[in-house]
Amino acid sequence: MAAVSFRELKKNFGHTRVLHGISLEIADGEFMVLVGPSGCGKSTLLRMLAGLEEISAGSIAIDDRVVNELESKDRDIAMVFQSYALYPHMTVRDNMGFSLKLRKDEKRRIDERVARAAKILNLEPYLKRYPRELSGGQRQRVAMGRAIVRDPKVFLFDEPLSNLDAKLRVAMRAEIKALHQRLKTTTVYVTHDQVEAMTMADRIAVMNEGRIEQLGAPLELYDRPANLFVAQFIGSPAMNVFDGTLKNEAVEALGASWPAPQNRGGDGQAVKYGIRPEHLQLGRDGVPAEVVVVEPMGHETELLVRINDIDLIVVMQGRSAHAPGERIFLAPQAANAHLFDAASGRRI
């Protein structure tokens, strides 16, 4: 187990800078998720930690030891790839034991550790099979087994669930989390799926265009997004955001007055008003809107509503008797509304 720290880490590909000085401290035993849209630099950051990409500037330290110049194999890390990257010509057993074999461990010891990992991951019946004879989920587990066997200081996951179908993804998500709770190994996990980030992480680093937009615990990001990008990236369905103007402790927008949280801006300031779908309630009075689409999920219902040609999403608990075309009134919960500066996108 180990702490990982990135200090002012920069990466250029030719003349293009893809990481603009990332500083991030990952605590011993922490499950850190790097999340962001494709091209945000999250995978590059992980690959630099793995030793698969050169570092242009800055430093990476594992347990206070700078590893910039160390080969991957000397960094004491293990990585799980999106494509699993299992060796097709080796059995599950050989795949899992490969790193130990290269280290010239005793055969008895290798068998022991492979058996232990196989037991943790329920892979015991498959040890003699080849990767092509396994399902996607089983391959993913073998890839994890290969990492566990080495007992590394840090686990690296590069979008490990992206190739799985939706149902399996949910199951594997829980498995990885349970595994982390059991092994308590420091983990850096890259994904573009904010649901994975929210459900698995101790802390999330939301990245965009080579920078960390916000770092924090999942619910912290959800409740207090530092800027518009994080506000709209975290949460599904996404936060409703529209333009407005501050006036008398409220926001004038879409031809109505929206209640604002403790107001720190000045009257007349142009803002973006953000409110999550579950914080818009239906009332007898409030902002008038028209129902466009009703999506019943069973335990909740999603309504797509329209005000002045702007679409908003409302999530209500349970079922809804509303029908498309119906006029309704929205009652936003002021305490849960978010205000962002229209120009900078920063939280006010």
Added chain:
Amino acid sequence: MRRFTREAGLWLLTIPILLWTLLPIYHIFLFSISSKDSAFSGALWPDKPTLRNFGTIVREEHFYLHHFWVQIWNSLWIAVAVGVLTLATATCAAFAISRLKVRGGRTVMNLALFTYFIPAAFLAIPMYKAMGAYGLLNSRWSLVLAMVTLAAPYAIWVLKQASDKLPYELDEAARIDGATPLQLFRLVYLPLMTPSLVAIGTYALLLAWNEYLYAYLLLSHERTITLAVALGHFISADDSPWELLMATGLVYALPPAAIYYAFRRYMVGGLTAGAVKA
């Protein structure tokens, strides 16, 4: 009905082509089981088929066959050496260029492609001069080196294309697992490349086995020439022993046929695998 006409059309096309291909081979076979007198009788099957020609060959009982065993050994030795050396060179080159991404790899690939534009016959005389300068004329090595030079560019090209199709994550996974480049080569790359390696090895081996021009130029002594060159000597006389020429030719054609048959699965898969970049 349409399917029937299409199949019938295909058959009408296939059967003549097949006959066209097989006829010369049948001709060779016919000659090789005929006695000298009946060889030119024009019959579709000899009156008295005989295997005596093969006995003559095996016992080296004819002027042109005095060194048969040495010559076929030369052919074999050279072909295997060319196969092995081409494979070794091309595999290392393909690995370095495709997997280790060494500097200048692109240039090597372009140069390899460029050699396609120069006909092999064009290089025969310069090669003869070069081998003369190295004092290698009349040595098996001269032909081996010349053939490796001719076979390597294509081999590098095909193997590089095949290598490119292996997922790069495998190399990265191996690096993280602690493999050195050599271990990566030996434990991951070679096993996964086996089909292509078999195909290319066979290609180079057969190229050398079938070579005539270079063998004829670079080797001249009766005990150093390959069987292909020796076969050429048969027709230099006024009274050529055609039945022996054909029988020897048939013997010479057997090893390649056997190799093709043994590796047919790899030949098709391995060569096309590198041909198209998926």
